[in-house]
Amino acid sequence: xxxxxxxxxxxxxxxxxxxxxxxxxxxxxxxxxxxxxxxxxxxxxxxxxxxxxxxxxxxxxxxxxxxxxxxxxxxxxxxxxxxxxxxxxx
Numbered sequence: 328x329x330x331x332x333x334x335x336x337x338x339x340x341x342x343x344x345x346x347x348x349x350x351x352x353x354x355x356x357x358x359x360x361x362x363x364x365x366x367x368x369x370x371x372x373x374x375x376x377x378x379x380x381x382x383x384x385x386x387x388x389x390x391x392x393x394x395x396x397x398x399x400x401x402x403x404x405x406x407x408x409x410x411x412x413x414x415x416x417x
Contacts, residue, residue, distance in 0.1 A: 345394040348417040349407050353379055353386040357412050361388050364406045368399055385414065 347365070351357045358375040365373055369392050376389040394400050404416050 339397055341397070342393050342395045345392055345400065347390045347392065347403065347407075349388045350385055350414045350417070351388060351410070351412045352414070353383055354412060357386060358388050360410055360412060361407055362390065364410065365390060365392065365403060367406065368403050369393070 349361050351361065358377055362373050362375055371392065373390050373392060378387040378389070380386065407413055408416050
């Protein structure tokens with residue numbers, strides 16, 4: 328583990344409430360795809376909030392959950408980012 332990894336992990340105190348955001352192409356059911364991936368790591372009834380872009384091309388999907396580790400967050404980010412409809416994750 329390098330110094331940057333150690334320092335970033337010291338900033339987190341797990342478990343913690345986490346606000347996950349993904350920017351995706353605005354298409355029907357896109358939030359269900361993102362929720363399905365998150366449920367693989369954190370089972371539960373996640374209620375996404377959607378915010379469309381001004382032109383309606385994209386949508387921001389926000390989901391709150393309790394994260395248990397940095398590794399869990401890293402895995403969620405990688406898995407959601409691998410969805411074809413997702414442009415990037417915040």
